[in-house]
Structures are given as structure tokens and as C-alpha cells.
């Protein structure tokens with residue numbers, strides 16, 4: 111660490127000399143030399159705990175605790191926190207990134223994988239890099255065109271573009287040093303996660319398991335992007351031979367011909383953590399393709415390494431151990447959720463633990479040396495399992511949970527009890543702060559059988575049953591069941607410590623600090639500071655848009671700053687239009703930075719979430735409308751919303767003028783006329799007759815929506 115500081119200082123002095131600046135420069139002067147950009151190396155990353163003023167990697171340190179030792183802002187004075195600066199991100203989709211701050215420079219991303227470097231003191235833009243992802247790539251993005259941030263190392267900024275490129279930028283200028291395709295661009299892979307760097311290697315996985323891909327993580331040389339190793343999470347077609355013994359072992363746990371249905375899934379789209387002492391890289395593995403195991407692997411099997419935490423050697427990608435949270439996954443129960451490492455005294459022994467609250471609703475404490483399960487308990491109400499058997503380490507499933515014969519009301523839903531929004535662990539309180547979702551969903555076998563459609567969503571469940579009831583009274587009755595909370599969880603006792611209930615789900619990730627604070631943005635457009643020990647709300651700021659990203663904190667010139675990216679979006683925002691709180695909308699994407707004593711304000715936003723219904727008369731038969739509904743719920747609702755109710759990140763189809771114009775509708779759905787605006791052509795999946803059925807279904811929902819709107823206006 112000392113070496114780097116010396117190098118940084120040398121460069122700083124050189125820059126100052128070139129610019130003619132003396133050390134006695136006017137402290138109020140705008141012109142100010144910055145040290146060498148992103149001068150982070152392995153020693154600094156390993157020693158990140160001792161540099162609380164910087165936030166040098168996604169979860170601050172390799173342990174990914176998202177705990178900051180900074181305590182200038184604390185429970186006693188957080189009421190004086192105010193807006194120091196804001197930066198407009200100029201995109202209108204979900205913002206999920208955690209900014210990185212190194213030596214006074216902030217690096218963050220917005221939607222469409224656009225990277226910004228900002229002066230961390232003022233928010234002044236240093237550079238922006240737009241990888242110009244083709245807008246119709248959104249067709250393969252299950253959960254919005256989001257990006258969760260960058261990694262920095264030795265003067266470079268690394269990020270994954272939505273279309274699967276891994277790109278290295280010069281941290282000083284934002285110019286491209288190298289760019290590699292990490293996936294076959296023809297396949298429906300995407301990248302939304304943040305890379306991590308360990309010892310000169312940059313690691314990135316991908317998403318796409320809803321569509322049909324074979325998941326993997328790979329390591330790349332930071333100097334040129336050369337791929338050094340690749341670890342697949344699910345086996346390929348056995349007749350083609352296995353890449354290694356681990357894949358041979360995994361294949362023993364599969365049945366059927368999963369490779370013909372898109373490749374098995376198991377994408378590594380978010381969580382990674384690293385223990386330098388054990389030299390283990392931990393990854394979280396996602397769901398299967400399709401979700402329904404009866405179709406994917408008929409007759410069962412654990413289907414390794416779906417829904418597993420896997421420990422790998424970062425140098426070689428060699429498998430070391432795994433723990434599977436959901437054997438035979440059949441519900442989109444990913445284990446890609448945030449992984450936190452900590453050392454914790456359990457029953458008188460200090461254990462090196464790994465903690466995860468994956469989608470399936472159980473909180474796991476695992477010995478990270480060997481994968482032994484230490485404890486597990488459900489952190490939300492669940493219906494699919496009764497408990498985890500501590501002898502076998504396996505969940506005990508509830509009768510009917512696999513929805514083989516009849517519809518099963520699943521809790522948590524496919525969005526999970528906890529999704530990608532990072533949790534945090536405060537070693538001073540001993541608590542984990544989890545942004546919890548509490549949403550039910552109905553699962554059933556597809557009535558008409560399963561059709562695999564390459565390039566679009568292939569879930570293998572009945573999309574109509576998984577959708578919303580037609581009667582508005584029934585939809586309204588569901589509203590209080592679709593909720594969320596901030597949950598403070600004691601991992602030692604596996605019990606709740608306190609909670610803050612919210613009016614809806616999909617609130618932001620959390621940050622906790624040594625000031626006895628927890629920061630969280632909310633779906634109803636607030637940024638809130640809570641007392642970490644008891645959950646009392648101490649301060650809030652109106653953000654004008656729903657917040658999904660986690661906050662971070664840093665220190666410069668003796669002042670502590672707290673930053674949160676705001677901008678509503680993500681899977682819930684797209685799919686659950688019926689239940690989105692009006693306060694979440696519109697999307698106003700910004701970086702907001704706070705410090706004590708500041709009093710900044712934001713310009714007013716004037717926006718009302720109203721859909722203008724003007725549907726034509728319905729001339730299609732009930733059969734055609736039903737066909738359209740089934741097709742819509744299979745392949746359209748991921749972006750346009752369940753039952754054609756949009757979350758308004760993208761226009762609501764029920765208000766479309768094209769409902770009056772079948773030819774114009776076909777130009778869009780089949781011809782790709784709105785490709786540049788993010789609506790891809792679906793000509794490979796949908797024929798003209800099906801396109802007409804889709805339009806008929808949306809007309810039926812526009813007529814329905816208009817009626818509900820008029821009834822509400824009369825009340």
C-alpha cells in the first residue's frame with residue numbers, strides 16, 4: 111500500500127508542476143490536480159479495510175459487507191445531512207450501480223451500461239463513456255437494461271456492457287483500452303453485474319437463464335482482456351464430452367435433454383466475494399432454464415450447480431466446494447443474491463462464515479472454509495418448504511410445492527424474498543440489514559404443454575395463472591400482500607432484531623456505518639437514515655423517484671460524504687405495473703451526494719402517471735383473445751407488464767395508437783420498426799396470426815383498463 115501512495119504522490123507532483131500549480135494554491139480555486147486515476151492495485155484492494163475514505167470495489171472490501179468504519183456522520187448529527195451535489199445521469203431506466211470512489215474520483219454507471227467519471231467533491235463530470243449497446247438488446251434483458259457498476263485497477267475502469275462485452279477504459283480519459291466479447295453475441299446472454307478484480311484478473315459472469323443459456327463465470331487478464339479460464343455452472347451435452355471432472359459430477363444430477371432447451375441456465379449474474387486468506391472466490395449461481403424442473407430435467411435430480419454457492423480458486427477456476435440452497439430448483443430461486451463474508455463467534459468458536467439470503471426465503475450461515483451449513487432459518491413467510499434439515503443441509507419441501515398436479519401459491523415469488531439489492535452487515539451491531547420482498551405468485555404446469563422458443567422467455571409455467579386476476583376487486587385484494595420491509599436480522603440467533611414495514615416492495619440496497627446508521631432508499635422516493643441498533647428513522651430526503659440502488663460513503667479532506675444513485679427500475683418496476691406506488695415514478699436518474707450542513711435542493715418534477723385509453727371495438731373472438739393472452743404472458747410481460755399493465759418505464763401498450771392499426775402493429779412486432787427505441791422484432795417467435803392475437807388481447811385489456819379508470823373516476 112505504501113508503494114502505491116508514493117507512486118500516486120509522484121504523479122500528483124508531476125501534474126501540479128506541468129499545470130504550474132504550487133502547493134500554496136488558493137484553497138478556493140476550481141483548478142485542482144487529482145492524483146493518478148484509479149491507482150488501485152492488489153495491495154490496496156487487500157488493505158481496503160484500512161482505507162475507509164475510499165470505496166474501491168463493489169462491496170467496499172472483498173468481504174462485501176458494505177459496512178463503512180466512517181463515523182463523522184452519526185446517529186446524533188445525521189439530521190444535519192443535506193444535498194451537497196447531484197449529477198443527472200441522462201437515462202430513463204433503472205439505476206442499480208454502487209459508485210466506486212478512489213482518491214477523489216467517482217466512477218459509476220447508469221442504464222444502458224453508460225460509465226461516468228465525476229469529481230467526488232463537486233459532481234463535476236470528468237468523462238462519460240457510452241458503449242452504444244444496440245437498443246433492441248433489451249429483448250434479452252429479463253430485468254431492465256440495468257448495470258450495477260464498475261471495477262477499477264491499475265489505472266483502468268472495467269465494466270460489462272449489456273450485450274456481453276467486457277470493456278477496459280483508461281481511468282484518466284475514459285478511452286477504450288480493450289474490449290472483448292465474453293459470450294456468443296447471437297445467444298440471449300446479458301451482463302448487468304459489476305466485475306471484480308483479484309490479483310490482475312477481472313471476473314465477470316452473465317445473465318439470461320430466463321431465455322435459455324448455459325451459465326458460466328470467467329477470468330480475464332486485466333492487461334489485454336485475454337480469457338484465462340472459464341467455469342461452467344451446469345453440464346453441457348454429455349455426448350460432446352465434459353470440460354472437467356466437476357462437470358461430469360454435475361451431470362450425474364441431471365435428467366432429460368436440458369441442453370436442447372437453451373443450455374440449463376445457472377447464470378452467475380451478480381454475487382461474488384473473495385477470501386484472500388483461504389484464496390477462495392465465492393460465486394452465486396442462478397435458476398434453471400426453464401424454471402419448471404419437470405420440463406428441464408424430468409424425473410428430478412439436484413441439477414448442480416443451479417441455485418448454489420460455489421467456491422473456486424481464482425487463479426485457475428478450479429472447483430473447491432459448493433452448497434446448493436435449492437436442489438432441483440423449479441421456481442426461479444436463484445442463489446445469485448449478495449454474499450457477505452465475516453468472522454463470527456458461534457457457540458464459543460470463531461467461525462469464518464459466509465452469509466446469504468437468497469430468493470428462496472432462507473437465511474444461510476455457512477462455514478466458508480468447506481461449505482458446511484451452520485444454520486438456516488426463513489427470514490420471510492414461505493410456503494414452498496417447512497425448514498432446512500440440519501442433518502442433510504437440504505430444505506424440506508411442502509407438499510404440492512412443485513405444482514405438478516395443481517396450482518401452488520408460492521411464497522416467496524420468482525422475485526424472491528430478497529433480490530439483487532445488496533444487504534449489509536454491521537460488525538458493531540452484529541446485524542444484517544436485508545431489503546426484503548414479500549410477494550406471492552401462483553405456479554402451475556403449462557396447460558397447452560411447453561414450447562421452447564429460442565431467444566425469448568422460456569419459463570415452463572402457466573403464464574395466465576401466474577398473471578393477475580381479471581376482477582379488479584380481486585386485484586385490489588392482492589395489493590396489501592405485495593409488500594416489502596427493511597429487516598434487521600441477527601445471523602447468530604437466526605432471528606429478526608427489528609423491521610421497518612414499507613407500503614410496497616422493491617426498495618433499495620442498504621449501507622451501514624460505524625455511526626450506528628443504516629441508509630436505504632425506498633420505492634416511494636425517499637432516502638432514509640435509520641439507527642442501526644433499533645431501526646428508528648432519524649433523517650430522510652425526498653428523491654423524486656423510486657430508489658433501488660444501495661448507498662455508499664467516502665471521505666475527502668476530512669469530510670464524510672454519502673452517495674446514492676436514484677432512478678426507479680428493474681424487474682418489479684417492469685412487471686408489476688398494477689402495484690407500483692405512484693411515488694416510484696417517474697424515473698429521474700441521478701447521482702445524489704450528501705454531507706453534513708449542506709442544504710441543496712432538486713428541481714421540481716411535474717409528472718402524473720395516467721394512461722390515456724382509446725381502444726377500438728373488440729372484433730376478435732374470445733378464443734383469439736385467449737390465445738393472445740397466453741402468448742403475451744409467456745413472452746411480453748417481462749417488459750410490458752403482467753396483463754399489459756405497464757410500470758411506465760416504457761409506454762403502456764393499452765394506450766398505443768397501434769391498437770387501431772394491425773399493419774402498423776405488425777411493423778413493430780414483426781418488422782422491428784421501433785428497434786431503435788428498444789422494441790426488437792419478434793418475427794422469429796411470432797407469426798402474423800399470433801401478432802393479431804396479441805393485439806386483440808391488448809385491446810381487451812385497454813377496454814378493461816378504460817372501464818376501471820371510469821369506475822374509479824365516479825367513486
Ligand code: CA
Nearest residue numbers: 319320397442
Ligand atoms: Ca431468474
